[in-house]
Amino acid sequence: MREKYVPQAEIDFRIRRLQKSLVREQIEAVLIVYKMDYFYFSGQAQDSILFVPAEGKPLLLVFRDIDRAKKESPLEQVVPLAAMGDLYKVIKNFYGSLPRRIGLELDVVPVRDYFRFQELLLRPEIVDSAKIIRQLRMCKSPFEIAQMRRAGEIGNKVHEEGLNILKEGMTEIEFGGHLELVAKQLEHEGLIRVRSLNYEAYSWHILSGTSGSIVSQANSPMGGAGLSPAFPVGAGIKKIKAHEPILVDFGVCYNGYLVDFTRMYSIGTLPDKYVKAYEASRTIERAVLEEARPGADCGEIYEKTVILAAKLGYEEYYLGIPEKKAFFVAHGVGLEINEIPFLASGQHYALEEGTTIAIEPKMVFPEEAGVGIENTVLITKQGVEKLTTSSEEIFQV
Amino acid sequence: MREKYVPQAEIDFRIRRLQKSLVREQIEAVLIVYKMDYFYFSGQAQDSILFVPAEGKPLLLVFRDIDRAKKESPLEQVVPLAAMGDLYKVIKNFYGSLPRRIGLELDVVPVRDYFRFQELLLRPEIVDSAKIIRQLRMCKSPFEIAQMRRAGEIGNKVHEEGLNILKEGMTEIEFGGHLELVAKQLEHEGLIRVRSLNYEAYSWHILSGTSGSIVSQANSPMGGAGLSPAFPVGAGIKKIKAHEPILVDFGVCYNGYLVDFTRMYSIGTLPDKYVKAYEASRTIERAVLEEARPGADCGEIYEKTVILAAKLGYEEYYLGIPEKKAFFVAHGVGLEINEIPFLASGQHYALEEGTTIAIEPKMVFPEEAGVGIENTVLITKQGVEKLTTSSEEIFQV
Numbered sequence: 001m002r003e004k005y006v007p008q009a010e011i012d013f014r015i016r017r018l019q020k021s022l023v024r025e026q027i028e029a030v031l032i033v034y035k036m037d038y039f040y041f042s043g044q045a046q047d048s049i050l051f052v053p054a055e056g057k058p059l060l061l062v063f064r065d066i067d068r069a070k071k072e073s074p075l076e077q078v079v080p081l082a083a084m085g086d087l088y089k090v091i092k093n094f095y096g097s098l099p100r101r102i103g104l105e106l107d108v109v110p111v112r113d114y115f116r117f118q119e120l121l122l123r124p125e126i127v128d129s130a131k132i133i134r135q136l137r138m139c140k141s142p143f144e145i146a147q148m149r150r151a152g153e154i155g156n157k158v159h160e161e162g163l164n165i166l167k168e169g170m171t172e173i174e175f176g177g178h179l180e181l182v183a184k185q186l187e188h189e190g191l192i193r194v195r196s197l198n199y200e201a202y203s204w205h206i207l208s209g210t211s212g213s214i215v216s217q218a219n220s221p222m223g224g225a226g227l228s229p230a231f232p233v234g235a236g237i238k239k240i241k242a243h244e245p246i247l248v249d250f251g252v253c254y255n256g257y258l259v260d261f262t263r264m265y266s267i268g269t270l271p272d273k274y275v276k277a278y279e280a281s282r283t284i285e286r287a288v289l290e291e292a293r294p295g296a297d298c299g300e301i302y303e304k305t306v307i308l309a310a311k312l313g314y315e316e317y318y319l320g321i322p323e324k325k326a327f328f329v330a331h332g333v334g335l336e337i338n339e340i341p342f343l344a345s346g347q348h349y350a351l352e353e354g355t356t357i358a359i360e361p362k363m364v365f366p367e368e369a370g371v372g373i374e375n376t377v378l379i380t381k382q383g384v385e386k387l388t389t390s391s392e393e394i395f396q397v
Numbered sequence: 398m399r400e401k402y403v404p405q406a407e408i409d410f411r412i413r414r415l416q417k418s419l420v421r422e423q424i425e426a427v428l429i430v431y432k433m434d435y436f437y438f439s440g441q442a443q444d445s446i447l448f449v450p451a452e453g454k455p456l457l458l459v460f461r462d463i464d465r466a467k468k469e470s471p472l473e474q475v476v477p478l479a480a481m482g483d484l485y486k487v488i489k490n491f492y493g494s495l496p497r498r499i500g501l502e503l504d505v506v507p508v509r510d511y512f513r514f515q516e517l518l519l520r521p522e523i524v525d526s527a528k529i530i531r532q533l534r535m536c537k538s539p540f541e542i543a544q545m546r547r548a549g550e551i552g553n554k555v556h557e558e559g560l561n562i563l564k565e566g567m568t569e570i571e572f573g574g575h576l577e578l579v580a581k582q583l584e585h586e587g588l589i590r591v592r593s594l595n596y597e598a599y600s601w602h603i604l605s606g607t608s609g610s611i612v613s614q615a616n617s618p619m620g621g622a623g624l625s626p627a628f629p630v631g632a633g634i635k636k637i638k639a640h641e642p643i644l645v646d647f648g649v650c651y652n653g654y655l656v657d658f659t660r661m662y663s664i665g666t667l668p669d670k671y672v673k674a675y676e677a678s679r680t681i682e683r684a685v686l687e688e689a690r691p692g693a694d695c696g697e698i699y700e701k702t703v704i705l706a707a708k709l710g711y712e713e714y715y716l717g718i719p720e721k722k723a724f725f726v727a728h729g730v731g732l733e734i735n736e737i738p739f740l741a742s743g744q745h746y747a748l749e750e751g752t753t754i755a756i757e758p759k760m761v762f763p764e765e766a767g768v769g770i771e772n773t774v775l776i777t778k779q780g781v782e783k784l785t786t787s788s789e790e791i792f793q794v
Binding site for chain 2: 001004005006033034035039043044045046047063064065067068072104106107108109110111112113114115128130171173174176177178180181183184185187189190191197198199200202204215216217219223225226227228229230231232236237253254255256257324335
């Protein structure tokens with residue numbers, strides 16, 4: 001497992017960048033209490049809180065398990081925190097005083113905890129540090145890209161095996177379970193993390209025929225039936241039939257890092273209509289790959305795909321049925337599936353080098369099916385590199 | 398999927414009970430924004446907000462997808478909510494005025510949303526409604542118990558097949574992937590929901606030999622190695638060997654409802670020491686089953702198990718290694734894996750009829766292994782009924 005540890009230099013660099021932002025925003029310190037954030041800055045995901053002052057060494061306070069946190073984190077100052085009530089005391093011991101202007105991830109931290117922190121830290125000014133942290137996490141380092149590349153390789157293997165697994169009459173969830181097993185055997189970590197109170201992600205977004213046209217809570221072109229009203233998204237118990245489009249949108253997690261990717265399957269040939277729609281989806285993807293350069297405007301790239309889809313004759317189908325379309329063509333991906341940037345309506349900011357995004361121009365035919373492609377790619381100075389590299393032809397069984 | 402819908406009478410009853418609590422606590426209305434809570438009171442899990450006044454009909458406001466929400470929820474008033482900014486307007490339209498004392502789930506709702514709601518609802522007094530809701534969700538109805546029973550049956554099947562799947566040299570995660578596939582084929586929904594910012598649950602808590610003694614972030618006797626510092630709990634890549642205890646703690650979700658259950662496996666015979674520890678764990682479980690009656694004190698049952706474990710000679714091993722023990726023997730389970738009640742240190746309240754809990758008296762031998770049993774049970778007037786009913790002998794391959 002050693003080779004999976006986040007290297008010291010990586011953590012040092014991340015902390016330095018964070019401290020620079022804190023100085024710029026005049027925040028004296030941040031309390032990082034959200035797991036994927038403190039994992040990013042400490043290299044460990046034990047139950048803990050990371051305190052980072054704008055100047056000086058960070059302090060990792062660990063509820064459980066302190067020994068693992070010490071082993072896995074390259075940080076120097078790693079101490080146990082027996083109870084939340086000791087927070088004030090421990091910070092004061094290390095730094096002499098408590099900061100009066102503190103950052104906290106207000107987009108995810110529950111209200112009850114916020115009030116608790118206010119009390120424990122003697123009513124400092126608490127500001128939202130989520131934006132800073134999300135911004136820092138957006139551009140990936142070579143180490144992070146290597147993890148995502150490996151996740152992509154697991155995904156390639158999943159699709160290779162998928163061809164052998166898929167059989168007529170199999171249910172969507174059964175197919176999904178088989179693909180998950182392939183992925184798990186290759187160290188896929190099973191959970192697809194999301195930064196959200198209610199939004200849940202999962203690997204098995206497998207929608208055959210009509211399922212591909214079912215809208216659900218998911219902010220995506222198609223939600224699928226899911227298995228019940230309690231879990232109303234993704235693969236359902238519909239049996240997969242011959243000659244219908246089978247959309248396999250499969251997320252993989254390796255060493256915390258995700259790739260998101262979609263390939264089309266069919267049993268026997270597909271009606272021309274769907275083959276053509278899939279080709280249009282690939283054409284739109286290629287257009288995005290052309291445009292996606294450091295400095296390009298995220299919202300503009302999205303708008304251009306809408307125009308292109310219309311020009312190709314897919315205005316009605318692009319990104320969902322007319323009344324219920326999704327309004328993005330790509331989303332950032334890394335430790336979480338909904339990172340910035342979003343190539344989406346109204347998101348007018350520049351794409352940056354080192355950003356990793358999942359591009360998914362999909363088409364939905366009401367009451368019929370959904371088709372489309374999705375790749376996770378890295379934005380480089382020279383252009384775009386795909387991290388998910390399996391064949392993009394329709395996987396025909 | 399129809400048979401999975403929550404019946405009208407069930408929803409009516411739940412809303413009536415909620416309204417009674419609101420009247421008692423002098424809360425004019427609750428805004429239910431956390432998915433498993435609004436699923437409980439509306440029967441649907443689309444992206445939505447449920448507004449329940451202390452008197453009058455509830456209003457379900459749906460972002461996406463309104464048609465599915467209408468189909469799946471027995472509630473009468475189901476309306477679209479195009480944007481959060483319309484909240485005030487829609488509520489005012491339906492009720493004439495806005496409540497000035499509103500409940501919100503402050504244990505999970507993020508700070509940013511809280512401030513947004515304060516603004517949108519013209520600065521009402523916002524009180525914490527999480528406790529009320531968790532309390533109401535604690536006792537299960539016959540419909541809920543039926544779902545859990547079905548989840549238990551899926552779990553039984555998982556363990557039946559487990560015997561055919563387990564082979565020497567298989568990794569823990571591989572074994573877990575196979576068990577998951579069995580469960581998914583029977584409509585296991587894949588996610589194990591938790592009410593927490595950072596705590597994550599998963600089905601594949603499979604710990605062989607030394608893995609059973611690895612402590613991690615999980616608030617449980619043993620955490621396991623997991624696959625990486627980013628996912629440091631549960632099954633890892635350790636190869637499963639002959640003659641070592643294999644603890645298979647597998648969660649199943651059916652129609653939103655969970656059961657949590659653990660069986661011991663071995664390849665060939667196990668050293669006597671572990672067999673005896675497992676027997677002690679079963680003895681402690683039987684003692685809990687004897688004590689677990691409506692009216693019994695949750696904390697006292699836990700304390701008694703600590704005394705019993707010591708009497709049986711397992712003081713050092715019971716619920717974890719000495720310095721890092723867990724302090725509970727059972728936790729509530731339903732839509733989430735960490736519901737109330739907790740049979741735990743300091744939890745002095747009465748057990749109630751209709752409560753469903755997972756009892757898990759486990760033993761950890763430092764640097765060696767973990768063993769134990771776990772069943773999800775229902776507290777009835779007459780006694781305790783197991784919802785997980787597969788053989789409790791060691792599954793020996």
